[in-house]
Amino acid sequence: MSNLRIPGPTPCPPEVLEAMSWQMINHRGPQFARYLSQITADLKTIFRTNNDVLILSGSGTGGLEAAVVNTLSPGDKVLSVSIGVFGDRFASIAKTYGAEVIPLDFEWGCAAEPQPIKDALKANADIKAVMVTHNETSTGVTNDLESISKIVKEAGKLLLVDAISSMGSIDLPVDDWGCDVTVTGSQKGWMVPPGLAMISVSPAAWNAYKEASMPRFYWDFGKAKKSAEKGQTPWTPTMSVFFGLSVALKMMLEEGMTAIIERHRNLAELTRQTAKSLGLKLFADEKFASNTVTAIRATDGLDSKMLTKIMREDYDIVLGGGQQTLDGKIFRVGHLGWFDEKDIRAVFSALKETLPRAGYKGA
Amino acid sequence: MSNLRIPGPTPCPPEVLEAMSWQMINHRGPQFARYLSQITADLKTIFRTNNDVLILSGSGTGGLEAAVVNTLSPGDKVLSVSIGVFGDRFASIAKTYGAEVIPLDFEWGCAAEPQPIKDALKANADIKAVMVTHNETSTGVTNDLESISKIVKEAGKLLLVDAISSMGSIDLPVDDWGCDVTVTGSQKGWMVPPGLAMISVSPAAWNAYKEASMPRFYWDFGKAKKSAEKGQTPWTPTMSVFFGLSVALKMMLEEGMTAIIERHRNLAELTRQTAKSLGLKLFADEKFASNTVTAIRATDGLDSKMLTKIMREDYDIVLGGGQQTLDGKIFRVGHLGWFDEKDIRAVFSALKETLPRAGYKGA
Numbered sequence: 001m002s003n004l005r006i007p008g009p010t011p012c013p014p015e016v017l018e019a020m021s022w023q024m025i026n027h028r029g030p031q032f033a034r035y036l037s038q039i040t041a042d043l044k045t046i047f048r049t050n051n052d053v054l055i056l057s058g059s060g061t062g063g064l065e066a067a068v069v070n071t072l073s074p075g076d077k078v079l080s081v082s083i084g085v086f087g088d089r090f091a092s093i094a095k096t097y098g099a100e101v102i103p104l105d106f107e108w109g110c111a112a113e114p115q116p117i118k119d120a121l122k123a124n125a126d127i128k129a130v131m132v133t134h135n136e137t138s139t140g141v142t143n144d145l146e147s148i149s150k151i152v153k154e155a156g157k158l159l160l161v162d163a164i165s166s167m168g169s170i171d172l173p174v175d176d177w178g179c180d181v182t183v184t185g186s187q188k189g190w191m192v193p194p195g196l197a198m199i200s201v202s203p204a205a206w207n208a209y210k211e212a213s214m215p216r217f218y219w220d221f222g223k224a225k226k227s228a229e230k231g232q233t234p235w236t237p238t239m240s241v242f243f244g245l246s247v248a249l250k251m252m253l254e255e256g257m258t259a260i261i262e263r264h265r266n267l268a269e270l271t272r273q274t275a276k277s278l279g280l281k282l283f284a285d286e287k288f289a290s291n292t293v294t295a296i297r298a299t300d301g302l303d304s305k306m307l308t309k310i311m312r313e314d315y316d317i318v319l320g321g322g323q324q325t326l327d328g329k330i331f332r333v334g335h336l337g338w339f340d341e342k343d344i345r346a347v348f349s350a351l352k353e354t355l356p357r358a359g360y361k362g363a
Numbered sequence: 364m365s366n367l368r369i370p371g372p373t374p375c376p377p378e379v380l381e382a383m384s385w386q387m388i389n390h391r392g393p394q395f396a397r398y399l400s401q402i403t404a405d406l407k408t409i410f411r412t413n414n415d416v417l418i419l420s421g422s423g424t425g426g427l428e429a430a431v432v433n434t435l436s437p438g439d440k441v442l443s444v445s446i447g448v449f450g451d452r453f454a455s456i457a458k459t460y461g462a463e464v465i466p467l468d469f470e471w472g473c474a475a476e477p478q479p480i481k482d483a484l485k486a487n488a489d490i491k492a493v494m495v496t497h498n499e500t501s502t503g504v505t506n507d508l509e510s511i512s513k514i515v516k517e518a519g520k521l522l523l524v525d526a527i528s529s530m531g532s533i534d535l536p537v538d539d540w541g542c543d544v545t546v547t548g549s550q551k552g553w554m555v556p557p558g559l560a561m562i563s564v565s566p567a568a569w570n571a572y573k574e575a576s577m578p579r580f581y582w583d584f585g586k587a588k589k590s591a592e593k594g595q596t597p598w599t600p601t602m603s604v605f606f607g608l609s610v611a612l613k614m615m616l617e618e619g620m621t622a623i624i625e626r627h628r629n630l631a632e633l634t635r636q637t638a639k640s641l642g643l644k645l646f647a648d649e650k651f652a653s654n655t656v657t658a659i660r661a662t663d664g665l666d667s668k669m670l671t672k673i674m675r676e677d678y679d680i681v682l683g684g685g686q687q688t689l690d691g692k693i694f695r696v697g698h699l700g701w702f703d704e705k706d707i708r709a710v711f712s713a714l715k716e717t718l719p720r721a722g723y724k725g726a
Binding site: 004006008009010011012017018020021022023024025026027028029057058059060061062065092093096097098185187193194195214215216217218219234235236237238239240241312318321 | 367369371372373374375380381383384385386387388389390391392420421422423424425428455456459460461548550556557558577578579580581597598599600601602603604675681684
């Protein structure tokens, strides 16, 4: 079994894995209804929301597609605030379904700046929604969603948030920040295998839903809500991940969200400081460095692909590579979910030996 | 733990449940690539196809949506051959995405007749595709897909097949019968929890894909194929169900598909004969009765809802009810996947005691 240190799927605690092996139950019966009801209540606590929270069977990308098709119509103007691969993906989905996407792209490694967002909203009064990534997994940057949300809400626009790799690990008070649709995925800070997207939907998003004419069936929020009222899902749910999530949520609420957010902050800080002590350069602007994933530049002769290969083959530690234009230029250390200090120390103890073998001539 | 006797999710063998509890691995690494490659090869064997087989994370309904959006354009004329709830759902999906659906509905409990299909294709030369359910779970009827396929292929149309509750349990040679898109789901005869849709795509379907303009992103066959060539999936896959499926496929190929199909036939026959021996009336036309699920009419005073409640609460056996207009009019016994004779005998031993308690005055 490898030590998985990528930004999702994340390692799962034994209690969660045990739950994954529970025998199937009737997805239209009273037992499933109890799971769905308890899980939904726990998610609302962690999302810090009174909005509906829906659970759809699919990956986080499916959740992003759901956010788009349930709130928009073809031709709707949307502002895409992108700082990396996943921001671009959110925009691609909206384009695919016929939205008119106004791209507002920031340099990879940087966070989105509030002023250009304000300007874009002023320049395009007919924008209907703003799509933004809270935590960009590809670059290890966390946007200042609180400031962005203020601007979006002042302009009276819908705020669609990709919180896939932040929710449950990084503070994100959905109602305080006026997030209309907030998407996360089970395989991130939730310590659960992939297979479920969990999504909050505000009253304003439900109003948009009524008007929205992009085609929707599988991802239809209305069908999910109607079924949830009967303690069901519209289609057969990814049952085992529901089991795993029920256990993980109990563990999370026992640890407490304040403690969990603090733990992520400390482990991220430990990761960044230890990397820098080895002379490594962080990819992200440190003011906005993510607390769930750290991207490290391949500088000073470092062959990042050789590094991840040696780490995997000789130390059984799996790190992330760079995606798209960052391929070969960075490597990434995930530290979200079921992680503690010794996990991070183990990564760096192996890295210290691996770096010179992978060509690194830095400090 | 209840004894689940519904037509999916089905009970899973201990070996499969154990695999569901395996720790996460990197979905972009070599180990996952090996799983994907072996699973795909095994699926091709069972599908009896040389076509591509893609594995998408979602339920069977997601697979049906994929079949539609990857082959059709808004305005395309499609013939919907429906014999129940799931045939109607397939048509609804196509309508949602703007297809012009020509409904050809047969009485629930009956199979589709070949001649009206032939007539409809003759009357509408511009039909692009025919959508058909192989095994209709809501009524317990298996269509004569071989005959239907001959007609559709003679007319040169695309054949989109919902084989969710048949593939892997009932004979369905994809290539011999010219199925262009064939959809199944992990929670049926595969003995695996829900979370994956497995879909074969013929060269003709790929040609249609090139022209098809319905919006697609998450369900995009092309993205899935391109990723599969690198041993990956485009989005984070429902990993644990891949693990479970890898084990289940090994078990299935060890038992052998001829033996599996024969076992399903025998257990279905046992179910039907035992039901009739209690004076119960089958809902399905017996010539087309399904070998994966048996629907039984609530006649002679039988309160089917009371019956399923007593069976669940007093005998720990979960049966299916009727869906939509069949609610309260039938109950259903699933016998697909990990089932043997003693499972069926246990159902009827409990049923014998329950029937009179639920008002049944029959033989």
